[in-house]
Amino acid sequence: MDSKQAAVSEPRWLQWVLIAAAVGFLFLLLFVPLITVFAGALDQGIKAYLHSFADPDTLFAIRLTLLIAVIAVPLNLTFGVAASWAIAKFDFPGKQLLTTLIDLPFAVSPVVSGLIFVLLFGKNGWFGPWLQAHDIKIIFAVPGIVLATIFITFPMVARELIPLMEEQGKEEEEAARTLGANGWRIFWHVTLPNIKWGVLYGVILTNARAMGEFGAVSVVSGHIRGLTTTLPLQVEILYNDYSYVQAFAAASLLCFLALITLAAKAIVQKRVDRARKNAGGPVSGT
Amino acid sequence: MARKRAASVIPGFGLTLGYTLLYLGLVVLIPLSATFVKAAHITWPQLHDILLDPQVLAAFRLSFTASAGAALVNGVFGLLVAWVLVRYQFPGRGFLDSMVDLPFALPTAVAGIALCTVYAETGWIGGPLSKLGIKVAYTQFGVIVALIFIGLPFVVRTVQPVLEDLDKEVEEAATSLGANRWQIFRRLIFPAVLPSLFTGLSLAFARALGEYGSVIFISGNMPMKTEIVPLIIVSKLEQYDYVGATAVACIMLVLSFALLLIINMMQRWAGARTRGGH
Numbered sequence: 001m002d003s004k005q006a007a008v009s010e011p012r013w014l015q016w017v018l019i020a021a022a023v024g025f026l027f028l029l030l031f032v033p034l035i036t037v038f039a040g041a042l043d044q045g046i047k048a049y050l051h052s053f054a055d056p057d058t059l060f061a062i063r064l065t066l067l068i069a070v071i072a073v074p075l076n077l078t079f080g081v082a083a084s085w086a087i088a089k090f091d092f093p094g095k096q097l098l099t100t101l102i103d104l105p106f107a108v109s110p111v112v113s114g115l116i117f118v119l120l121f122g123k124n125g126w127f128g129p130w131l132q133a134h135d136i137k138i139i140f141a142v143p144g145i146v147l148a149t150i151f152i153t154f155p156m157v158a159r160e161l162i163p164l165m166e167e168q169g170k171e172e173e174e175a176a177r178t179l180g181a182n183g184w185r186i187f188w189h190v191t192l193p194n195i196k197w198g199v200l201y202g203v204i205l206t207n208a209r210a211m212g213e214f215g216a217v218s219v220v221s222g223h224i225r226g227l228t229t230t231l232p233l234q235v236e237i238l239y240n241d242y243s244y245v246q247a248f249a250a251a252s253l254l255c256f257l258a259l260i261t262l263a264a265k266a267i268v269q270k271r272v273d274r275a276r277k278n279a280g281g282p283v284s285g286t
Numbered sequence: 287m288a289r290k291r292a293a294s295v296i297p298g299f300g301l302t303l304g305y306t307l308l309y310l311g312l313v314v315l316i317p318l319s320a321t322f323v324k325a326a327h328i329t330w331p332q333l334h335d336i337l338l339d340p341q342v343l344a345a346f347r348l349s350f351t352a353s354a355g356a357a358l359v360n361g362v363f364g365l366l367v368a369w370v371l372v373r374y375q376f377p378g379r380g381f382l383d384s385m386v387d388l389p390f391a392l393p394t395a396v397a398g399i400a401l402c403t404v405y406a407e408t409g410w411i412g413g414p415l416s417k418l419g420i421k422v423a424y425t426q427f428g429v430i431v432a433l434i435f436i437g438l439p440f441v442v443r444t445v446q447p448v449l450e451d452l453d454k455e456v457e458e459a460a461t462s463l464g465a466n467r468w469q470i471f472r473r474l475i476f477p478a479v480l481p482s483l484f485t486g487l488s489l490a491f492a493r494a495l496g497e498y499g500s501v502i503f504i505s506g507n508m509p510m511k512t513e514i515v516p517l518i519i520v521s522k523l524e525q526y527d528y529v530g531a532t533a534v535a536c537i538m539l540v541l542s543f544a545l546l547l548i549i550n551m552m553q554r555w556a557g558a559r560t561r562g563g564h
Contacts, residue, residue: 083306
């Protein structure tokens, strides 16, 4: 980590060649596309950029995207905390299997994640006839988008919290218990202060993915303008309509979201690492 | 169940585990198994026809080769980026480090239209390349570019912590014994990093196989040429061919679960290697 010991490092010129190669690669792969979005959005001036947000469909897409995140994030947060409490604080048979099952949605292609809900709730799906008889729409409607989003972001909070809580052990909770605190008190006053940065980190990641999911949502949404288009779907529609300025303007909002996420991640990551160091565990990059 | 669970004085086991299992069942397990139950209705001849359709076969071929190609490129450049970030000090290092996660944070549809614009013949990189006679957008090469973008953080983030944990004293000892930097890299560093590099590559490969949003814009979606497997599923759905979509999706699911298993095994191997090294 420290290149002062020249004897065990590469010659200076080679270091700079490698740095230049890495920076060049990241510039071409990451930065040029990012700049293109903003350049495309401002192609016809700032007025046209701002004007593209006056489009009612885009406004609706922004509102729907926020709504989806407001529903999906708290649900998965509650699950993530409950799952990591059960897995980190207790020993039981099948724990390893449970951890693997929680990770499953990450292994599934976004398109397939959408498809499984179509097979359940679509017209020809398991519950299709029943839903139709009761006039409930899930597929090609907002509930389907919410479900697909919950599925896609399902493991994220649990994944952050399980290792963190395992490293912190259970001595503090046990001590609180012997002093007579009940479960809720232990959670709010002992556990939560220890894991709060991990919780925040998980929420940031879940939120970014919930707002940006495209493949799964695209399969269940049916692309009905002004009814089932989230912001990423609106970007696709505008782009395919050749409305490039509007498409990139909508995309620029999602870029801001991504950049804010990265900044928040960098800040929170430091806190998580510090909490881990205090707990004596390893400091990880992911 | 008759283990020594009584030893734990912490409350809430029943509640949290029960809730976890219920939510997991409702959101993940029941929907996933519904797909396999649906697929069980497909007969062998039907499955045979669906999967051996030349268009589907071509899509599988492209998805596999492009994902593997992208993983290889990321193997080289991901290792380079991780190395530079861990070993060297230079201005902007912290900024670059956090930007590596951009493909995780950027919605795939945005990545898709951005990459397509950059690598089109009128684009900032596609323009100069097309003068050299290299076309990227709307070719299989474009698919690989999108998959490189998506896979990069997986490789960097699995290799980085291993590089950070490497014991510098071993390198110092090797240097004092007369080994040069290249020998140290080849004999000491590379073997130590290799398990995590493989894990990162397979994570990137698994993600690439299922990727949709960032690919469909730059690929142009020409049947037999630039159509990826997830797109086959979408277009079958759009034609209300639920049987076909389910069959292809099941193959994808089985593939992803197999990859998940392999990756888990590799992670254990990588963990054993790093622990053994200390």
